[in-house]
Structure formats: structure tokens, C-alpha cells
Amino acid sequence: MHASIISAVRYAASALVFTLAMAQAAHAxxxxxxxxxxxxxxxxxxxxxxxxxxxxxxxxxREWQNEQDAAYKATLKARFERMAAITRExxxxxxxxxxxxxxxxxxxxxSEVQALIAEAQSPRGQVYIDKVGPALLKQPAAVAAHLAxxxxxxxxxVLDNLPPAPVTPPAPPTPKEALAQKLMLNWPGARxxxxxxxxxxxxxxHDLFSTTENKDLADIAVEIRRYATALRTEITFEEVSAxxxxxxxxxxxxxxxxGLIEDQNDPVRxxxxxxxxxxxxxxxxxxxxxxxxxxxxKRLEKAYFAEYxxxxxxxxxxxxxxxxxxxxSPARTGR
Numbered sequence: 001m002h003a004s005i006i007s008a009v010r011y012a013a014s015a016l017v018f019t020l021a022m023a024q025a026a027h028a029x030x031x032x033x034x035x036x037x038x039x040x041x042x043x044x045x046x047x048x049x050x051x052x053x054x055x056x057x058x059x060x061x062r063e064w065q066n067e068q069d070a071a072y073k074a075t076l077k078a079r080f081e082r083m084a085a086i087t088r089e090x091x092x093x094x095x096x097x098x099x100x101x102x103x104x105x106x107x108x109x110x111s112e113v114q115a116l117i118a119e120a121q122s123p124r125g126q127v128y129i130d131k132v133g134p135a136l137l138k139q140p141a142a143v144a145a146h147l148a149x150x151x152x153x154x155x156x157x158v159l160d161n162l163p164p165a166p167v168t169p170p171a172p173p174t175p176k177e178a179l180a181q182k183l184m185l186n187w188p189g190a191r192x193x194x195x196x197x198x199x200x201x202x203x204x205x206h207d208l209f210s211t212t213e214n215k216d217l218a219d220i221a222v223e224i225r226r227y228a229t230a231l232r233t234e235i236t237f238e239e240v241s242a243x244x245x246x247x248x249x250x251x252x253x254x255x256x257x258x259g260l261i262e263d264q265n266d267p268v269r270x271x272x273x274x275x276x277x278x279x280x281x282x283x284x285x286x287x288x289x290x291x292x293x294x295x296x297x298k299r300l301e302k303a304y305f306a307e308y309x310x311x312x313x314x315x316x317x318x319x320x321x322x323x324x325x326x327x328x329s330p331a332r333t334g335r
Contacts, residue, residue, distance in 0.1 A: 031105050031113040039113055042120045045100070046093040048133055053091045055137045057084050059144060075307055082303040090296035099290050103283035112275055119272070124263060127256050135251040139244045146243055150235055158227045164234060170242065179257045180245035186264055188273060191237050198232045205229075 040046070060083075064076035089095075104113075119125045157165065173181060184190070205228030208221050248257070263269050287293050 029110045031108040031110050033101055033105070035110060035113045035117070036101055036104050036108075039117050039120065040097070040100070042117060043125075044129055044133075046097070049091070049093045049096055051134070051137055053088060055140065057087060059141060060084070062144075079304060079307065082306060083300055086296060086299050086303055090292055090299075095292050096287075099286050099292075100283055103286045104279045107279040107282050108275060112272070115272065116276075119269075124259055127252070127259060131252050131256060132248075132260070135248050138251075139247055142247060143240055143243055146240075147235065151231065154230050154234060155227060158230050159223065164230075173242075173245070174249070176254050176257065177246055177249045179254060179261070180249040180252070181242060183257055183261050183264070184241040184245045184248060185238070186261075187241075188264065188270070189277075190241070194237045194240065198235065202228045202232045 061080055064073055064080050067073040067076050108116075120129065153165070157163075202225075205224050208224055210221070252260075
């Protein structure tokens with residue numbers, strides 16, 4: 001009991017000190033270009049940017065790689081290669097760095113950047129840079145493959161009006177995997193983001209054909225809504241986090257994972273992450289309106305439909321056509 005009280009007092013004191021520091025920072029000088037560039041170099045933003053772009057393209061490549069029709073597969077591959085070349089050109093660090101500098105300078109103070117530099121140079125910071133970042137980049141493909149299977153299972157069952165299949169319990173986690181599950185289940189903002197995304201899927205489905213008077217469309221809409229509700233209720237944050245935890249456990253030591261859990265519970269680091277999230281949010285906003293990214297979106301749209309402008313082509317099979325690439329900040333490494 002005595003130790004718990006002392007820990008609580010220390011936690012409150014740390015939070016108070018950091019809050020006072022943030023209030024003082026409002027009168028401090030904005031972050032300098034030189035300090036931010038030093039932070040970007042230490043945290044390896046350029047390398048992370050390139051790796052995240054390639055990870056994003058690897059997910060997009062699955063469309064042509066999974067196509068069974070040889071002729072249409074060639075069309076999809078050519079389209080992907082055109083769009084990938086444009087993406088690499090416009091999301092290269094030489095384009096992204098000036099935008100990132102402006103976004104971060106608009107949010108962060110010089111003292112905050114110095115604290116970020118110190119954190120990046122610390123043993124804990126090096127774990128994030130050397131191990132956590134690369135591990136996180138491997139997760140989307142594995143999660144996407146799992147979700148593709150689950151989505152198809154649910155789709156077939158809903159269409160056939162079958163009850164949910166019995167869930168086969170997963171193999172018990174190893175001690176390190178259990179520790180990693182604790183880490184991923186409590187990853188800052190992850191549960192809220194997952195819940196919001198799944199709720200958005202259901203909401204969009206319920207809006208579909210909501211005002212139609214066409215009976216056939218109305219019947220289709222009912223099926224789509226049942227399907228979307230099943231997705232939201234049956235696919236859980238816990239099952240996704242379990243996949244991520246196994247991958248994290250494969251990359252990190254138990255000591256690394258324990259250190260990251262401690263980091264999650266550090267109020268000073270929590271406040272620091274909140275400031276970084278504000279900078280990242282500003283970066284996304286600035287990217288979407290930057291002339292380079294606006295031009296990239298136009299070129300991607302043109303590249304997507306290029307084969308239709310030059311020669312007759314087979315129409316995309318149902319479900320294959322996609323909108324232009326969603327633009328996101330490639331500088332992020334957290335989830």
C-alpha cells in the first residue's frame with residue numbers, strides 16, 4: 001500500500017511538472033529548422049518515410065498479384081507500376097521533408113524538439129527506431145490478410161443466413177506473446193481508432209440507399225447493412241491486436257516489451273506523444289492541400305484510367321474498380 005501511494009504521488013508530480021512546462025512553452029521560441037532536421041536525422045525519418053511508402057505500395061500490389069485472369073492481371077500490373085512510380089516520386093523525402101518541417105514548426109516549440117532529440121537518443125528511443133518502427137510496418141499486411149479471410153467468411157454466412165460459426169480458441173500465447181498482447185491492447189489510441197473505423201463501416205452501409213424507393217435496391221441495402229453490422233460486432237480489436245502482438249514478440253525481447261509498457265504509463269511521454277500527434281495531424285492537413293500532393297492526386301487519377309484512353313480494354317470485374325489512392329502522412333510510425 002505504502003509503495004502504491006508513493007508511486008501515485010510521483011506520477012501526479014511528474015504530470016504537474018510537465019503541465020507547468022507546457023504552459024511555459026507557450027512563451028518559448030518556435031522550433032528551428034536546424035533542430036527539426038537534426039531530430040528527423042536521429043529518428044531516421046527519411047528511411048522510415050521510404051519504408052512506409054513501400055509498405056503502402058506492397059498492400060496495393062495485392063490487387064494484381066491475386067488476379068486469376070492472365071490478361072486482366074497484366075492490365076492491373078501495368079496500372080500499379082504507373083501509379084507506384086508517381087507515388088514514389090511525390091512521396092519521396094525530398095518532397096515530404098519541407099512540408100513536414102513547416103507542419104512541425106507550426107506546432108512544436110524548440111524546447112519540445114530538444115526533448116524529442118534526447119528521447120530519440122536514449123536506449124528506449126533507440127528501441128523504437130531500430131525495432132518498433134520496422135515491426136509496425138510489417139503488421140498491416142498480416143492484419144489485412146487475416147481480415148480478408150474473416151470478411152469473406154462473414155459475407156458468405158450472412159448471405160446464407162447462417163448463425164456465427166463456433167470460434168476456435170487460439171493457441172495459448174507464450175509468456176513473451178502475452179506481454180506483447182498487453183502492450184498492443186493498450187497502445188495509445190489504437191482501440192479508439194479501431195472502434196471508430198468499424199463504426200464508420202457500419203454507418204456508411206446504413207446510409208446506402210437509405211432514401212431509395214426501388215424495392216430491389218432496398219432489399220440489397222438490407223443485406224449490406226446486415227453484413228456491415230456483422231463485421232462490426234464479430235471482428236474484434238482483441239483478435240487484431242493478437243496478430244500484432246505475435247509479430248511484435250517475434251521482433252522484440254521481453255525487456256524491450258516491458259520497457260515499452262513502462263513508456264505507455266509515463267505521463268511525461270504521454271504528453272509528448274499528444275504533442276507529436278498534433279504535429280502529425282497538422283502534417284496530414286498540410287499535405288492534402290500542398291501543390292505537390294494535389295498534383296500527385298491528379299496524375300494518379302490519370303494513370304489509373306490510362307489504358308481506357310489509349311485502347312479498348314476489358315471492363316474491371318465487379319469489385320475491382322477502386323478510387324484514387326488515399327493520401328496519408330508517410331512519416332508516421334505509431335499506430
